[in-house]
Amino acid sequence: MxxxxxxxxxxxxxxxxxxxxxxxxxxxxxxxxxxxxxxxxxxxxxxxxxxxPDKQALLFELMRGHMDDLLAALAAEPMPADPCGRLAAFARFHVHFHLDRPAEVFIAYMELRNLTPENFAVLERQRHAYEDALEAILRDGAATGAFRVPDAKLATRALIAMLTGVTQWFRDGGRLGRAEVGAIYAEMALRAVGA
Amino acid sequence: MxxxxxxxxxxxxxxxxxxxxxxxxxxxxxxxxxxxxxxxxxxxxxxxxxxxPDKQALLFELMRGHMDDLLAALAAEPMPADPCGRLAAFARFHVHFHLDRPAEVFIAYMELRNLTPENFAVLERQRHAYEDALEAILRDGAATGAFRVPDAKLATRALIAMLTGVTQWFRDGGRLGRAEVGAIYAEMALRAVGA
DNA sequence: GAGTGATCTGAACGCCCGTTCAGTTCAAGG
DNA sequence: CCTTGAACTGAACGGGCGTTCAGATCACTC
The missing domain is CATH 1.10.10.60 (Homeodomain-like)
Structure with a gap:
């Protein structure tokens, strides 16, 4: 049949x-x-x-594909020269990218523990590469005096957690639109690092 | 036997x-x-x-117990009168409470979807009650001019996501101690709302 | 020292799991 | 029109699942 x-x-x-x-x-x-x-x-x-080949590969390919997309999209994003502009651009990019892929984001943050150790290591490297991009912005800003961050690594993780959290409550058609939300988050990110 | x-x-x-x-x-x-x-x-x-009685009850009691503890501890926390002091106290409280219970926090944020609808509703109410406490601080601060928040609900969720994120990377014996981390997060929270 | 009841075992219930594979179907190529 | 092989079925494999329960054990009471 x-x-x-x-x-x-x-x-x-x-x-x-x-x-x-x-x-x-x-x-x-x-x-x-x-x-x-x-x-x-x-x-x-x-x-x-x-x-x-199996269920695990299905999960891994979904997660790796998502991170590939994320890193590629970030690399393709036009970035201003000054730290403030770059941080704002990063924040808006992060919010919009994540709001466009709620399912993938959910999986990426919830299913890490269901990966085999080798697959987990691959994802960890990708996540690290992404965080490094933000950390570089913060370090630049701290060096030029544009930002006040006692600890760049801590601030990086704090900002990413704050920005990613948008996926947990945002719904299209709600009180606020995407552009509005992205702008507010960018403003909060800038203020959080003392810009 | x-x-x-x-x-x-x-x-x-x-x-x-x-x-x-x-x-x-x-x-x-x-x-x-x-x-x-x-x-x-x-x-x-x-x-x-x-x-x-069953596996589901085991999960539900763990999660409800955690939220009971959280709400009780927040109620018992001494709070300053001014919005800035209250926000800083809330942030430090949140960070310390969550760092003390990594397992419960993990479960509380990851296993919501494995609750039956009735049990989920109970947890949602508790989470909402906790968020309302922070939102009240932000609204007070916005009203007195101490804070600049375009949207109190958005800011509440952004701050909670940022603060809760500490559990994903903090390890005892690392570069930074708990008190230090709590202080930095409190400072970032204050700045994020324009204090 | 007999009896009681809380505590736990070990086997069973019916069901679902991820994965494999021989066999069936059928669009397309010669 | 015949052959081929990609696409898929349907049954099976060994094993684990949550939950139930009759029966065994033993600290305690009287």
């Missing part, structure tokens, strides 16, 4: 990843079964293994 | 909760089995049901 009309690898593959992403984000990696994912794709569980 | 020497309900009950807390925090609720918890307690799985 296989090979129904209109079923192709080019459709099933991406669909698998989309379904897995949404289910992992909603219920958590450990609580989602391959059979549930298969049902969402519209296929039997066995067929999933034509598109992924 | 039951009723070994030295086995008592007063020991097994609390021990069950401690083991469940640590395992839930480390591996996640969905990934931990009752048999694993029983092994940690030093008992067969069936015996756990003398101390909890």
């Amino acid at each position: 296989a090979r129904k009309t209109g079923s192709h690898a080019e459709i099933t593959g991406p669909r698998l990843r989309a379904v897995a992403r949404d289910l992992f984000a909603r219920h958590g990696y450990a609580a989602v079964s391959m059979r549930q994912i298969a049902a969402g794709v519209g296929v039997q569980a066995g067929a999933l293994y034509l598109y992924t | 039951a009723r070994k020497t030295g086995s008592h309900a007063e020991i097994t009950g609390p021990r069950l909760r401690a083991v469940a807390r640590d395992l839930f925090a480390r591996h996640g609720y969905a990934a931990v089995s009752m048999r694993q918890i029983a092994a940690g307690v030093g008992v067969q799985a069936g015996a756990l049901y003398l101390y909890t």
Whole structure:
């Protein structure tokens, strides 16, 4: 009964990843079964293994892909020369990027402990690379006197936590729009480091 | 082979909760089995049901207990009269309280989606009550002109996310001590709202 | 020292898990 | 029209899941 009309690898593959992403984000990696994912794709569980070696790879590829996108998008973001402008740009970028990908963000922050140690190490490196970009901005600003930060590493983590938190409450169609929210967060970030 | 020497309900009950807390925090609720918890307690799985009606209740009681403690501790915290002093006190309180309970904090932020809807509603009310305490400080400060916050609700969530983030990186014996970290976070919180 | 009841074991219940694979279907190429 | 092979099914594998419960054990009371 296989090979129904209109079923192709080019459709099933991406669909698998989309379904897995949404289910992992909603219920958590450990609580989602391959059979549930298969049902969402519209296929039997066995067929999933034509598109992924196992469940762990499905999770890892989702998370690594998200971090790849994040790092690439940050690199492509136009950055002003002065520390204040750069911090504001970073904050707006971070807020907008994360608001555009709520499912991926949820997974990226919640499922780290479900990665194998080797896969976890890869993600840690990527996360570190991203944090380094912000830390560099803060160190620059502290050096030029634009910012007052007692500890650049602490401030980096504090700001990222603050900015990422936006995904936990923001809903489209609410009281505030994305641009508005991004601007307010950028302003709070600047003030937090004494700009 | 039951009723070994030295086995008592007063020991097994609390021990069950401690083991469940640590395992839930480390591996996640969905990934931990009752048999694993029983092994940690030093008992067969069936015996756990003398101390909890089911796995869900175990999770819920841990989370509700944590929020009860949080709200009670906040109520008992001495608060200055002026908004700046209150915000600084709140920030230091939040950082210290959360650093003292890393396992509970992890569970409280990661396992909300594994609660039944009724249990989730209870936790939501408690979380809301806690956020309201901070929001009241920000509104007071905004009213007296001590703070500049375009949106008190947004600022509340931003600050709580920033402060709670401390648990994700702080380790005892590291470069910075608890009091130091609490002071820096308090300073960043004050600046973030334009104090 | 007999009896009681709290405490716990160990086996079982029905069910779901991730993964494998022989076999079936069918669009496309020759 | 026949062959091929990509795409998929459906059943099975061994194992773990949460929960229940009859029965065993033993500190304690009287």
